[in-house]
Amino acid sequence: MAGAVPLAPPMVAAARPAAGSLYEALRVGRAATQVEIRTAYRSMAKRLHPDVASCGRGGPEAFLEIRRAYETLSDPAARARYDSSLGVFRGGGAGGVMRVRRWETDQCW
Numbered sequence: 001m002a003g004a005v006p007l008a009p010p011m012v013a014a015a016r017p018a019a020g021s022l023y024e025a026l027r028v029g030r031a032a033t034q035v036e037i038r039t040a041y042r043s044m045a046k047r048l049h050p051d052v053a054s055c056g057r058g059g060p061e062a063f064l065e066i067r068r069a070y071e072t073l074s075d076p077a078a079r080a081r082y083d084s085s086l087g088v089f090r091g092g093g094a095g096g097v098m099r100v101r102r103w104e105t106d107q108c109w
Contacts, residue, residue: 021086022068022069022072022073022082023069023073025065025066025068025069026040026041026044026066026069026070026073027040027044028040028073030083032073034074034076037070037073037074038070038074041066041067041069041070041074044066045063045066045067048062048063048066049063050063
């Protein structure tokens with residue numbers, strides 16, 4: 001087959017972080033604690049770090065993706081901003097639902 005383009009080697013599915021949210025990249029739920037996030041990051045970093053991983057296991061892009069996810073989710077302020085951009089509110093009142101205060105309705109007349 002002259003002129004055939006060789007296919008890239010398939011990536012191992014377990015080593016490839018999922019595209020989408022940062023939670024999916026680290027394979028944790030949205031309600032994950034800081035300890036769960038750190039544990040997930042460290043276990044994935046051991047497998048995906050470019051100094052350790054073989055060529056077919058995601059490469060440096062996979063490691064950088066989980067690194068960016070960890071940087072955001074490990075910082076409580078950055079995580080809150082990220083969650084609010086997704087429409088997820090954390091902490092606060094019953095069931096983790098934040099009450100939106102409005103000046104017009106919260107007056108003490």
